[in-house]
Amino acid sequence: MYELRKFLDRSFLISVRESFIALLPFILINSLLSLIIALLSVWTPEWQTSAIFNGLTFFSVQLAKIFPLLALISLSFHFAKYLQLSAIVICSISLSVLLALHVPTTGEAASIDFVNAVLSDPRLVLLPILTAYLLRLLIAWKWLDLVKVKSLSRYLKLHLNIFFPVVICFVAILVLVTEASTLLSWFFSPLIDTLQTASIGIQLFIRILLTHALWIFGVHGDNAYLLLIGVDNGLTEVVSNLTSSQFMDLFILYGGSGATLSLIIAILIGSKDSATRHIAKIAIPFSVFNINEILIYGLPIIFNPRLLLPFIISPALNFLLAYSAISIGILEFDTHSFPWITPPLINAYIASGHLSTVFFQCFLIFVGVLIYLPFVRRFSLTSEHYEFDHELIKRVQFQDDIEKINEVHYLKKQSESLKAEINLEKTIKEVLAGELQLHYQPKIALVDGKVVGFEALIRLKDENGRLKGPYFIDAFQRAGYSHIIDRFVINTVAEDLARWALEDFYPKVSINIDPNNITDTQLLAVMIERLGSVADQVEIEMLESAFMLDLSRIDSSIRQLKQRGFRFWLDDFGTGFSSLSLLSRINVDGIKLDRSILANTSEPQGRILYLQICELCSSLGFCLTAEGVETGIEAKFVKEAGVTYVQGWLYAKAMLGSEAKAFWLERNSE
Structure with missing residues (x-):
């Protein structure tokens, strides 16, 4: 609290x-x-x-x-x-x-x-x-x-x-x-x-108290006083040849309201705070002409409980001393008037023509300094408050920075989301305007060079007849439409396997399933319904990220499908941040090594890494397939590393079903 x-x-x-x-x-x-x-x-x-x-x-x-x-x-x-x-x-x-x-009442708006x-x-x-x-x-x-x-x-x-x-x-x-x-x-x-x-003395004293109290709340004292009280006695004479306005300018408002010329001197003498001293120095040329808004609003005096008392006490005491001195006849004045901007001491001499008035004004300034001085010292030496101020400002700035960063992140997220929606809409139109196809890339056994199966890869034939890769899959996955692609692949593979069976052709085909869908009961039901009868021909490839989602649920789905004859491969191993510890916990039959780690085998460290990965996976009982083999040197290297199967442009690109069958028959007849 x-x-x-x-x-x-x-x-x-x-x-x-x-x-x-x-x-x-x-x-x-x-x-x-x-x-x-x-x-x-x-x-x-x-x-x-x-x-x-x-x-x-x-x-x-x-x-x-x-x-x-x-x-x-x-x-x-x-x-x-x-x-x-x-x-x-x-x-x-x-x-x-x-x-x-x-808001004006009826009839007053125009007046x-x-x-x-x-x-x-x-x-x-x-x-x-x-x-x-x-x-x-x-x-x-x-x-x-x-x-x-x-x-x-x-x-x-x-x-x-x-x-x-x-x-x-x-x-x-x-x-x-x-x-x-x-x-x-x-x-x-x-x-x-x-x-x-009341007498002029009481009126002035009340006015001094009220105007200075109003200044403390940031309100122009004299203006507010006249609005609230409505008493303007500026031309009333306090004594002969001295009006109340001249009395205020001589003894109350030197340096401005609050007798702040004394405050400036007190700050220069007693303040240790550099910022406070700078403000006081800036205020000096204005205070000499009785303008003190810089101190009132810049220091500030308003709403400042540390300077509230001296700001009211100093002019009140000045009034009592000056009014008493005038009443007993110590000070006398002639008929010379002076404007309110006349500097202190000079205005005292003009008003009276005597040095006694000047000395008395000096005395009041000195008394004001004594009144302000302890408050100024307390104001400048409360270091724990400044430390708290500093901490508070840092805390607010820190919170403000967080708010700005949060809003920037949100706007960035919204911008990315909007951009993704626009791209998705464009992509969907392109997919609907074109034709989705399945192409099959052969999988080759290194031992004899025979084709042992195919990987089903999705392609888009656009409205102009150009063939494009599956650039749309990421957008569909982010939008939650990946199950549509998976259903298309499952149904198309089922149709192709059924057609090939009529032609007495029974190849193995591997399909890629979105990691988020492998535990979807509806998709599993479709897979079992459409491919369950040919499960011994179907291999399901899954990215490592699937096992990071919920290993127990993934494992349950894999076991359910394996009981029906499906086989599983871990796809693209070696990309991103592959976890070797995962290999001891997943229930798959083989591992496909990504092209990215094969590309690094031109360097000694890359070759050692590839060989060690192959040795580790083989010792754990996994069958190995190398993806992206493009040269004879790479084919020789992966064979020496213990890899069983290869895929890559060295052998064939993905092709239509009819072409894939022809490739199988031609290569396997050699």
């Missing part, structure tokens, strides 16, 4: 931090524009009527308006990343709730600025966070899953299964935020009434 809480706490802080760090370029541009516009207003007032100045001002204002929307998108992405959710789903729910909160109302809503930044955590909880409830099949893409299944959680989350967040807003409105109503009649 502790680890879960720790994970949620760290994932929350990392998500917030990275969300606003991602917005730093936008913040920098917006801050720079604000600074340029303010400086132009002070140094060249005549520019305020120019098209360039008006364009910059308009652009800056509109850019600032979309910041909350960008924050919502960034928060959605980063919370989704660390909570293992879909960013687009979180963003969609958050925006939907936000729009639903601002409100809907977009401005939505973008200025202080709840906008909170919605993706609430949505992320509630959605994570709902997704964990597996009984809400819409589909449970495993064959779908994980990505597709994930987004189908969040249908009910999304609906529930949307309704729950909408109701929660609506009710909370109503409750807050009810709570603040007495406070608003009280503020309107």
Whole structure:
């Protein structure tokens, strides 16, 4: 439970931090524009009527308006990343709730600025966070899953299964935020009434507390304060020649909200974290002009419990000290005004004309440094948290990589499956348009060169009369159609043997059966029905892979067929990863040695391997057939190795049944 809480706490802080760090370029541009516009207003007032100045001002204002929307998108992405959710789903729910909160009542649609109302809503930044955590909880409830099949893409299944959680989350967040807003409105109503009649000092103190508390939640403090409270006392005088806005700029907002000039100094003095110091250095030129969004969103200060207290305490204490000093007459001011971007110390001198005000502002900055310093040190020296952050980021990245690889594998599988289906469809059309035939390749006895039988090999005569090899067999096997090929072979061999019997010709014929079908009871029944009467003429060749499937079931099928007179050969031995240990456990009569190991006999190691395999198989009682013999040298070598029968182009290729019989009669009459 502790680890879960720790994970949620760290994932929350990392998500917030990275969300606003991602917005730093936008913040920098917006801050720079604000600074340029303010400086132009002070140094060249005549520019305020120019098209360039008006364009910059308009652009800056509109850019600032979309910041909350960008924050919502960034928060959605980063919370989704660390909570293992879909960013687009979180963003969609958050925006939907936000729009639903601002649906106008009848007759109001034409009288409100809907977009401005939505973008200025202080709840906008909170919605993706609430949505992320509630959605994570709902997704964990597996009984809400819409589909449970495993064959779908994980990505597709994930987004189908969040249908009910999304609906529930949307309704729950909408109701929660609506009710909370109503409750807050009810709570603040007495406070608003009280503020309107309170003294300027109380009004300012409440404003400072509320605006800084709102900043902690990522909401622009002053803007949100005016939306919630509606009290703007900026032009009210605190004392003679000093308005409340000037009071705030001099003693509360130097460096920006939170008196963050003190924070920058504290970071440069006490922080050991290089990233934090870099952000502080970047913020210095902006903070000098009282712009501190870089610190608020880049450090960040918002949603950061480690800096929450000093961010509120420092300006609150500044107010108490400055208001007390003014009340007892220590500080006096003249009628000189100054813009809000005027740097600290300079604005103090302009406002009062006395160094005492400048020294007092220095004193407040020093007090702020003392307040921030222990928090900054604690913030930078909690190394175990950084280690946890690092581990959390690595874990999330690892999971993200797995998800990407899984999806790539699935897409590859789907692509291969689609390609296979297209190829299968094409192959089936070609097979149906052509004619399947059985050709017979002679098997020769090395002792006398006589033909002792044939191997039935399937061929396709296409619609143009061209003869093709069995290229389609693999596609049929993958599609589960191999039994069709096996039935064709069994029936055709049965017909040819029956015709040959009428001609008083009784050769042995070997057939190839798909490894997956040898235990099929229906296929075994067909084989016994069609070939059982001539079983002594039929040899069944099986690939080694058949025995890897289920040796006990394979052995049972072999014994059943052998009792009826069928004989079995292990086909293509030596290809792939042949298992020598299998030879002691299979119930076959002979072994066919694949051409691939014969082709290597040109090398000494290859010759030794071939000879050792032949010796091993012979000692185990297996009869040997060498496949793919193409030269007289190879024929001589396999004979010396102990091979009994051979097949290959040296003797004959596969041929039609009538040609095979003629070949038998011609060769065996010699």
